[in-house]
Structure formats: C-alpha cells, structure tokens
Amino acid sequence: MHDTNLLQLITDDMAPAQHLLELLHAESLALHGRDLFLLEDILAQKQALVIMLEQRGRKRSQILVSLNLKPDREGLAELARNSSIGEELLTQGDALSALMSECRAANEHNGLSIKLQQVTTANQMRILTGGEAPTLYDNRGSTSRFTKPRPLSQA
Template identity: 70%
Template sequence: MQDTTLLQLITDDIAPAQHLLELLQAESIALHGRDMLEMERILAQKQALVIVLDQHGRRRSQLLASLGLPTNRNGLEEVARHSSVGAELLKAGDELTALMNDCKAANEENGTLIQLQQIKTNNQLSILNGGDTPTLYDSRGSTSGKARPRPLSQV
C-alpha cells in the first residue's frame, strides 16, 4: 500500500515539475527581453508550483521516514525491492529527479542572468550619476570629477 501511495505522489509531481521547467525557460526569455509584466506573471505561477512541489516532497519524505527508511534514493530503492510496482517506482523517481535537476540548473542560469543585469544597471546608474568615471566628459569638454553628483540633464 505504501509503495503505490509513494508512486502516486511521485507521478503527481511530474507534470508540475515539467510546468516549472517550462516557466523557468520562459523566465529566461523574459529576462533577456527585460519584460517585467511577463516576469510578474511567471513569478506568480512559479511560486504556486514551488509550494505544491515542496508540500508533495515533504509528504514523500514523511512516508519514507515512517517506514524507517532514508528520505533519498536509497529509501526509494528499498521500497522498490519489496514492491510489485518497484520498476515503475524507480522509473518515476528518476524522471522526477531529472526534471528537478533541470529546474535547478535553469534557475541557477536565470539567477546568474539577473546578477549580470544588476551589475550592468548599477554601472549605468553610476555613469549617469557621475560616479568614479574619469574618462567621461561633461558638457564643457572636461573630465567629470570624482564623487561629484550631476543632474541627469547634464550627463
């Protein structure tokens, strides 16, 4: 009985994990295009999926722990060894793990892209605000001074 419940919990998470991966890929496109409206829509959907996946993951872990098994691949293998649906259980577990690893990689790529965009934005703001940029020239042809804030109209 526990094995079929565990299998159902895993298979129920495959579709949301696939949808999360698709959202992360769409997020990458929105980040490249700096489409903030699309980003807001994606973020709302991502948050809902992450909550569902987290809750289901906790239920799977609790189920394995209640059987006195580790809450990882080893515990899943132990359940599969004594189950008539063992092969399906391991296959579904591997599929879910692969999807979650793909989601993690896509999320890390998006995080890196966000950090790069923040650096670029900070550099642009520094230039606009007259930060430490001795190679820039003001409207009179002289180099801009350090730490001398200028109105944006004089940039």
C-alpha cells in the same frame, strides 16, 4: 500500500515539474527581453508551483521516514526492493529527480542572468550620475580630484 501512495505522489508531481521547467525557460526569454509584466506573471505561477512541489516532496519524505527509510533515493530503492511495483517506482522517481535537476539548472541560469543585468544597470547608473573616477586627463595633465555625483537631470 505505501509504495502505491508514493508512486502516485511521484506521478502527480511530473506535470507540475514539467510546467515549472517551461516557466523557467519562459522566464529566461522574458529576462533577456526585460518584459517586466511577463516576469511578474511568471513569478506568481512559479511560486505557486514551487510551494506545491515542496509540500508534496515533504509528503514523500514523510512516507519513507514512517517506514524507517532514508528520505532519498537510497530509501526509495530500499522500498522498491520489497515492492511489486518497485521498478516503476524507481523509474518514476529517477525521472522526477532528473526533471527537478533541470529546473534547478534553469533557475541558476536565470539567477546569473539577473545578476549580470543588475551589474550592468548599476554600471550604467554610475556613469550617468558621474559616480565613477575620472579616467581622462585635464588640460594640466592630471585627473580631477573631486568628482561629485550629478543628478540624472544633468547627466
């Protein structure tokens, strides 16, 4: 009984996890294109999927814990050894785990892209506002000691 419930939960999570992966790839493209409206839409969809997948993941863990098993692959393997649908349970569990790993990797890639864009934007703002130290010499052969930020309207 618990094995069929667990298998159903795993199977039900495959489509949302695949959709999350597709959203993460779309997010990557939107980040490179700096399409803020699309990013906003993707973020809303992503948050809903992540919440749903987390809730279902907790349900799966609770089922394993209620059977005095570890809430990981080892616990799933233990349940599979004593189940008539054990092979399918492990196959689907591994497939979902692989899909979630792909999602994690895509999300990390997008996070690095965001950080890179933040650094680039901060550097551009510093240049525009005059916040960076002078690197050129003046007519006396020295660099200016006082650099004061200037408003963007004067940049």
